[in-house]
Amino acid sequence: MRRALLSFACLLFSVLLHAQTVPPLQYASLGDFKLESGSVIHDCKVGYRTLGTLNASKSNAVLFPSWFTGKSGEIAAGLGPGSYVDTTKYFVIAVDSLGNGVSCSPSNSASQHGTEFPQFTIRDMVNSEFRLATEILQLKHLHAVMGISMGGMETFQWLVSYPDFMDLAIPIVGTPQMTSYDLLLWQSGIHAIQADVNWKGGDYTAPPEAGLRTLADIDALAIQTPSYRVAHMNPEEFKKFLDAEETDTIHGFDANNWIRQAQAMMRQDVSRPFEGDMTKAAAAVKARVLVIVGLQDHMVNPLPALAFARLLRAQTLELNSDCGHLVTDCESSKIGTAIAEFLAK
Numbered sequence: 108m109r110r111a112l113l114s115f116a117c118l119l120f121s122v123l124l125h126a127q128t129v130p131p132l133q134y135a136s137l138g139d140f141k142l143e144s145g146s147v148i149h150d151c152k153v154g155y156r157t158l159g160t161l162n163a164s165k166s167n168a169v170l171f172p173s174w175f176t177g178k179s180g181e182i183a184a185g186l187g188p189g190s191y192v193d194t195t196k197y198f199v200i201a202v203d204s205l206g207n208g209v210s211c212s213p214s215n216s217a218s219q220h221g222t223e224f225p226q227f228t229i230r231d232m233v234n235s236e237f238r239l240a241t242e243i244l245q246l247k248h249l250h251a252v253m254g255i256s257m258g259g260m261e262t263f264q265w266l267v268s269y270p271d272f273m274d275l276a277i278p279i280v281g282t283p284q285m286t287s288y289d290l291l292l293w294q295s296g297i298h299a300i301q302a303d304v305n306w307k308g309g310d311y312t313a314p315p316e317a318g319l320r321t322l323a324d325i326d327a328l329a330i331q332t333p334s335y336r337v338a339h340m341n342p343e344e345f346k347k348f349l350d351a352e353e354t355d356t357i358h359g360f361d362a363n364n365w366i367r368q369a370q371a372m373m374r375q376d377v378s379r380p381f382e383g384d385m386t387k388a389a390a391a392v393k394a395r396v397l398v399i400v401g402l403q404d405h406m407v408n409p410l411p412a413l414a415f416a417r418l419l420r421a422q423t424l425e426l427n428s429d430c431g432h433l434v435t436d437c438e439s440s441k442i443g444t445a446i447a448e449f450l451a452k
Contacts, residue, residue, distance in 0.1 A: 129183045130156045132209070135243040137235060140211070146225035149218045151211040153235050154203035156183045159194035168249045169450070170265075170273075172202045172236055175257035175368055176360045179203045191443040192450065197250065202239065204261065205232045206367045213309075213363035221363050222309030229257075229375045233264045237272070251450055252394075253277035256407060256432070257368065259399075260375050263415070267377045270393040277446060279399045280432055283377040283385070283415045286408040292329055293369045296322045300362050309363050316357050322365070323356035324349065329406045331431040338429075377415075389418035396421035397449045399442060401434030403427065422449070 132154055140151035156179045161168060169192060171182055182201035186192050192199055203209035205227050213224035240246045252265045252273050259281015266276050282289070300306055303318030327349065340348060381387035398416040400409035402425055409425075416423045424445045430437040 129180050130158055132156055132180065135239045137238055137242075140231075140235060142225060142227050142231045143234075144226065144228075148205075148211050148225060148227070149216070151205075151235070153205070153211070153239050154179055154207075154209040155239060156180065156201045158183055158186055158199040158201070159197050161198040165246060166248070166250060167197050168200060168240075168244075168246055169197045169251045169253065170200045170202065170236060170240060170249050172232065172252075172254045172258045172261045173204045173207055174255045174259075175372065176207065176365065177204075177255075177258070178207055178209055191446045192253075193447070197450065200240070200244065202236050204257065204368070205235055206364050206371065208361055208364050210235070212361070213367055214361040224363070224367060226367060226370050228371050229260050229264050230268060232261050232371065233268050236261070236265075237269055240272075249273040251275040251277065253279065253446070254281065255279045255435075256281060257372055259407075259412075260372060263377050263412075264375070266392045266394060266396065267380070267388050270391050273394050275397070275449060275452065276394045277397045277399065277449060278412065279442070280401055280404055280407055280409075280434065282375065282407050282409075282411045283388070284411045285373055285375055286411060289406075289408050290373055292325070292406065293373050295325050297366055297369055299325060300366060306362065309366075311362065314357050315362055319357045319362060320353045323353040326356070326406075327352050329432070331433055332403050332405060332429040335429040335431060385415060386418055389415060392419055395449075395452065397424065397445065398422070399424045399426070399445065401426050401428060401431060403429055404432045404434065406432035 134152045134154055137151045140148045173179060173182060179201040186194055186199055188195045206212045208214050213221050216224050249272055252262050254262045259278035262276050262278035263281055263283040299321040300315060300318040303315035305311055306315040306318055378385045378388040396419050398412050398421050400412050402409055426434045426438045428434045428437040435442050
């Protein structure tokens, strides 16, 4: 899945045309960070990178949180002058979402390592990003928030958590609330990891390879559609493809980090503070919104995003491609044009 999402981001932002030197990683120290559950992440640091220049009125900032398992460096590598988020016009803040192995995570915490690291939510991610924007970068407003996949979920959460803080929002293949189908998919991945005897209740000293290999297989089933896989891969190529996916998953992401971010997505529901009423949640939104979905997305079901868009009377871009969750691999031109035009509003 990690390999696929990197391909997704690179194609979405035409990295081959606009590649630039990735700006240095910086850290915002948040101290003991209190979570929505009441638990605390000790000595929490949030990684981020900035691209472009903040204008004199501080009105051109675009916050871009990372996708599931993604990192700020991967976002930054695909942005630059002339890209869909043109860094000659916008000051982009690429953020490492909680639990990704760069920001405070089960894998890098000295005092709360592994499963001792508390469960967090998408709302907690957004709260950490708000503190980065306000306390560290001294911003009082954002031009836009945008994100892909889990970053799209964070974008939906920004809309209701801090409705006055941005002019625009662009959630891309994200959701305001997971469906039961989504929950089944992500719980299957968690079970695959936890069933591996080498996971050792989260106290492993080497990657639980059997569990991660099964996880990679599950992700490969879901990230694109059956018709795409049949049309784009001969059976003779299957072993090479699956070996690459499994190897990348085993070595690409820490298992406990994967579980904590997956748990955060599974609990996502922007209506929770509004008595479970999506209409009330939508009424709190003040930003203009562009919702981008893949109608054949089997990894993040598009129906809740489209339903929320209707409540918002938001602009939508609905892409009916068998690329599934990686719809922008096939429709990068349409998406790029829509993003650039919307950001210019």
